[in-house]
Amino acid sequence: MSSVKGDAVTVSGDSRPNDIREGREGLPGWTYTNAELFDLECDTLFRRHWQIVGHVNDIPETGDYLTLDLVGERALVVRDRKGNINAFHNLCRHRASRVVAGERGNCPGVITCPFHAWSYELDGRLRGAAQAATFPALDKDEWGLKPIEMEIWHGLIFVRFQEGPQPSVAELFAEHEAEVSPYLLDDMVPDGNGIYLTDPIDINWKSSRDVDNEGYHVAMAHPGLHDLYGQNYVDEAGVGDVSRSIGHFNTAPPRLWSVKNYRKMVDALDAPWSALPNSWVYMGLYPNTVVAIYPDSVIFYQDIPRGVLSSSVRGGVYRRREESRALKAARYLSGRIDNTTIEEDLMLMVWSQEAVYSSGYDGIILSDLERGVRAYHDRLRQDLPVLNDGEAPQAGTIHDRNADLLKGG
Ligand code: FES
Ligand SMILES: [Fe+2]
Incomplete structure (x- = not known):
């Protein structure tokens, strides 16, 4: 011993x-x-x-989304009608189901929860509850998807589930900026094989x-x-x-x-x-x-x-x-x-x-x-x-x- x-x-x-x-x-x-x-x-x-979810060019079209599951947290990043990318908890405000099931995909104009069909705008606001009359009045902003802190650095989308000690991603990488810039990462596109997740070992x-x-x-x-x-x-x-x-x-x-x-x-x-x-x-x-x-x-x-x-x-x-x-x-x-x-x-x-x-x-x-x-x-x-x-x-x-x-x- x-x-x-x-x-x-x-x-x-x-x-x-x-x-x-x-x-x-x-x-x-x-x-x-x-x-x-x-x-x-x-x-x-x-x-x-900070955690990488993917790259902005993984989700080029309106409604395209990526998710990241990590230690019990679930992130959803989605491109809205204005072309902006938003990050939310992948968590329905009704009974907390995932609002999207896959690792990536497209929500055609609206995010519809697969459990009881509450629907959300691509910018996270609540569009409506199914059978809305059976609930008290739900404020569309207050009952929208919960945002997650997000930062885009050279096209890579980073999220942070809870407030943390690190400064911004750009500040963290500041001393490497001159080295990274010539690679023009912002404009790169996925290789076509998607984001992989290996089987756990x-x-x-x-x-x-x-x-x-x-x-x-x-x-x-x-x-x-x-x-x-x-x-x-x-x-x-x-x-x-x-x-x-x-x-x-x-x-x-x-x-x-x-x-x-x-x-x-x-x-x-x-x-x-x-x-x-x-x-x-x-x-x-x-x-x-x-x-x-x-x-x-x-x-x-x-x-x-x-x-x-x-x-x-x-x-x-x-x-x-x-x-x-x-x-x-x-x-x-x-x-x-x-x-x-x-x-x-x-x-x-x-x-x-x-x-x-x-x-x-x-x-x-x-x-x-x-x-x-x-x-x-x-x-x-x-x-x-x-x-x-x-x-x-x-x-x-x-x-x-x-x-x-x-x-x-
Ligand atoms: S849990 Fe999403 S609609 Fe019920
Ligand atoms: Fe090695």
Whole structure:
């Protein structure tokens, strides 16, 4: 039996106070399995931080909508008759059913609840209740859909379910503005495959982030990425809400078919895309989202926890409105490299998660090359200082203990 406490590790009663893991030990194992902590994470992180729903060009027509389900919250973004995009809770004011059932679709001029047919205008106002005379008079504004805070940044639609500590999305990304602008993301369109949501796997969402937050494993686990940029990958992680990682394409000639052809197609791009850097840049938005910019496409993905031990990934790919043959081929090939990477990472996430159940597990040690993981854990500890506890606090006390620690208690 072993446990990690502060900087001392106890293994079978043997104390090693000067453990070389200090500052490199990652989060304690209990934080990957504890349901009470997960509730706190849902509240502190997922409900109060910006989340991508999609891109404005996912919903180009009047009545087009997208939804996002996250930790019990349900967002609906819909384009109204004036062309504006509005965000609401996907929650009928009658008996709180979803007002739209799908992940995307079109409401032809009006949103009609599938339960008892209350109807809402596309700007959220109540149009009318079915059999309205059986209710007291319902004010159309007061009984409209409840708005959710929304911001559009370079065409990406962000919502925040509850007021949170982050500034606006534009402010969060301000220092990356000059880098992002030339990609003209605002005008990009979906790749035609829609927004995906993977089947859940039996991991805590942090096991997914931990794998995604470092490139140390690329050389071993991702032959494609290694061939593309493995020698030149850098995590520039600080303790902030937007981290940046960059993989400059290798100068050595690629060996794999997909990477070789991808590089060839990127070299054949026309202006202005030919002027974009030969790199893939990942911007991680705390706590669970990544926007990545490639010469041929822009993608986003986000971890969607389905429970303390269940997690999915949701994401989308955006392309240029007009694509040359080379651009289209490059996008196809970058997608292929990415899909292989996702497959390869799945097993690593499962293995990271299952480690904490082993009786031999006594924590981990992180390399300097895993600074992204360290910085991310540091950022989590700012919001959730209870993550510093080597063992799980007594059941029923985690919320209060965290609140006390935040107050300096
Ligand atoms: S719950 Fe929507 S109409 Fe009844
Ligand atoms: Fe990976």
